[in-house]
Amino acid sequence: DVKVTQSSRYLVKRTGEKVFLECVQDMDHENMFWYRQDPGLGLRLIYFSYDVKMKEKGDIPEGYSVSREKKERFSLILESASTNQTSMYLCASSLFGSRPDHSGANVLTFGAGSRLTVL
Amino acid sequence: DQQVKQNSPSLSVQEGRISILNCDYTNSMFDYFLWYKKYPAEGPTFLISISSIKDKNEDGRFTVFLNKSAKHLSLHIVPSQPGDSAVYFCAASDAGNMLTFGGGTRLMVKP
Numbered sequence: 001d002v003k004v005t006q007s008s009r010y011l012v013k014r015t016g017e018k019v020f021l022e023c024v025q026d027m028d029h030e031n032m033f034w035y036r037q038d039p040g041l042g043l044r045l046i047y048f049s050y051d052v053k054m055k056e057k058g059d060i061p062e063g064y065s066v067s068r069e070k071k072e073r074f075s076l077i078l079e080s081a082s083t084n085q086t087s088m089y090l091c092a093s094s095l096f097g098s099r100p101d102h103s104g105a106n107v108l109t110f111g112a113g114s115r116l117t118v119l
Numbered sequence: 120d121q122q123v124k125q126n127s128p129s130l131s132v133q134e135g136r137i138s139i140l141n142c143d144y145t146n147s148m149f150d151y152f153l154w155y156k157k158y159p160a161e162g163p164t165f166l167i168s169i170s171s172i173k174d175k176n177e178d179g180r181f182t183v184f185l186n187k188s189a190k191h192l193s194l195h196i197v198p199s200q201p202g203d204s205a206v207y208f209c210a211a212s213d214a215g216n217m218l219t220f221g222g223g224t225r226l227m228v229k230p
Contacts, residue, residue: 004162035220040128042121042208043163043220090162107153108218110162 003027004111006091012117019078021114023091030095032074033108034058034066037088046089049074081118089114122146123211125221132228138196140224142209145190149211153218154183154194157206166207167194199228 007022025032031050035043035058045058047066055066063085067075074093078085092108123144132138142152150171155163169176169183169192176183182195196203209221 009160040222042123042125042222043210045217048217092162107165107168108155108163110164112160112162 004091004093004109006089006111006114008114009112010115010117012119013081014119015080015082017081017118019081019116019118021076021078021089021091021116023074023076023111024072025074025091025093025109026072027093027095027109028071029093029109030071031093032068033092033094034064034074034076035090035092036060037090037113043090046076078116081116083118085116086118087116089116120145121222122149123209123219123221125207125209125224127224128222129225129227132199132226134201134228134230135198138194138199138203138226138228140194140196140207140209140226142192142194142221143190144192144211146211146213146219147190148213149219150214151212152183152185152192153210153212154181155208155210155220157208157223163208196226199226201228201230204228 004025033048034046044060049055049068065077090113091111094108153168154166156166157163167178167181169185185192206223206225208223210218212218
């Protein structure tokens with residue numbers, strides 16, 4: 001079964017700490033994404049990557065950075081965690097330009113999520 | 120401003136009845152729409168999609184309807200089952216293939 005694995009399911013950190021969230025996919029997907037999910041706001045895109053060492057800002061990149069040194073691994077970094085970064089973080093991957101039945105948009109495969117609490 | 124909106128944060132339906140989840144969008148460049156389903160403590164999973172060249176797509180108990188003139192789509196679940204209780208996210212993409220998600224609707228199907 002194909003998987004996107006997020007190494008930490010629950011984390012509790014203190015304000016100002018550096019936080020690493022790791023994500024690994026075993027599907028040889030080109031695209032990888034980091035979203036955060038907040039009640040009423042849905043899923044908001046933080047960063048994405050189309051290839052190794054490549055990154056693009058999403059809708060809410062402030063306070064975050066990412067790293068993609070290998071195709072299967074995409075890391076989200078909070079350089080100095082703040083309380084407003086308390087959230088559920090979801091990693092996802094997809095084939096480039098994939099759709100379920102014809103060419104075009106991405107169908108994302110998500111990990112189970114990492115719930116981060118910043119005190 | 121949210122380009123994809125799900126105006127009902129929650130919906131409660133009796134088992135066996137129809138569930139209708141609604142989604143509105145503002146960006147006329149969106150040409151592909153998807154629904155994802157999310158159980159607690161799990162990541163969202165793809166449920167069903169529709170291209171803008173169609174107005175209906177069916178997959179078993181799930182049907183998605185698209186009204187392009189109204190910029191509105193809906194997901195129908197018939198008959199609803201308790202296992203359908205989850206949060207449903209509507210998503211849309213344009214030619215750039217990036218997905219924009221709605222805020223989600225929590226569906227509760229009562230036995």
